[in-house]
Amino acid sequence: MAIEVTDATFEQEVGLSQQPVVMEFYATWCGNCRRIAPVLDELAVEFTTRVQLVKVNADENPELVSRFAVTSTPTLFAMAGVRQVASTVGAQPTPILRALFESAADTTSSGTVSGCGCGPTCGSGSSEIAKRGTDLISGWAPAEACTLPTADQPARLAEFDRLFSSSLREVRREEPGWLRLRLHGGAEVEATARDLTAREAECCSFFRFTVSRTGDEVLVDVRVPADKEVVLDGLAAQAETALAARV
Missing domain, CATH: 3.30.1360.40 (Gyrase A; domain 2)
Structure with missing residues (x-):
């Protein structure tokens, strides 16, 4: 079940979350948001014990839009606490959306990849995702092959x-x-x-x-x-x- 997050509740629902989070910036008028909604709902159920899906109305929460440099909807982030570990923009296909949930699930609340203390860009964590055929954890570029800073990827x-x-x-x-x-x-x-x-x-x-x-x-x-x-x-x-x- 997705949770609606606002400028006022972000720190409580995302920053202090005991689970990694996938956060979607959406708009009620956005056709692409409606297109991926059923897939996100299915993934939220599949990952319910490991990842929390949260949604942010981009038209009603300007502080978060500015903070995450969101310029179009849908924009999605995998989060460990308040740290971004992956992102994607647009109505991406199911394998890429699944990869976003996988990258969130492979983090801890400190933002490190499970089994590794080097952080989300370390090759050991992303290689495990790659073995499952879902190494697209930064939009459509594989994390281990992209040198663009995570904050600039969206x-x-x-x-x-x-x-x-x-x-x-x-x-x-x-x-x-x-x-x-x-x-x-x-x-x-x-x-x-x-x-x-x-x-x-x-x-x-x-x-x-x-x-x-x-x-x-x-x-x-x-x-x-x-x-x-x-x-x-x-x-x-x-x-x-x-x-x-x-x-």
């Missing part, structure tokens, strides 16, 4: 979400390790795509991005090695969700 995911929401026209999986995104918007969109993909490649070096433009059409080709195809699944899901919301 903002980066939101940047992709804004680009997709404003400009995306087609999502095509050319091969298991190759995703093609067709955008509309000309030179400005090309510049945005080049800047964003370049910064993403800096923190997740396994990505290979190619950006090209013909007239008002911008193509973004994203390639990953075979062992990172699940990451491409997550990126494709975020793109497809944004595209569906435009229809």
Whole structure:
């Protein structure tokens, strides 16, 4: 059962929680929030003894929105006390949402990964998640391969979400390790795509991005090695969700 959390009750319900928490920022008008709601409810039941699901109405709690730099809904965080250990933005598929609950379950209230004293970015904890095929514990990028600070990850995911929401026209999986995104918007969109993909490649070096433009059409080709195809699944899901919301 999910608990509704507000600016006034956050410290009590999350900061002092005896269980790790998955916290969702949602809006009543948000179609993507409604889309993932049944999955979150199922996961909350499945993880009921290990993880507490809490929900924050983004329209009614500006302090928490500002504190967590939330720019779109749904945005979800796995929390150990008041410490973020993982996050994701958008209507991600079930494996990624499950990974968020798994990453929360693998923490203690001090924010460390179970079986390890090095904190949430230590490879030993994330490798155990990877063995279960759910290593996407920071949006769609695996924690052990991403050097972007945890606090900056929601903002980066939101940047992709804004680009997709404003400009995306087609999502095509050319091969298991190759995703093609067709955008509309000309030179400005090309510049945005080049800047964003370049910064993403800096923190997740396994990505290979190619950006090209013909007239008002911008193509973004994203390639990953075979062992990172699940990451491409997550990126494709975020793109497809944004595209569906435009229809």
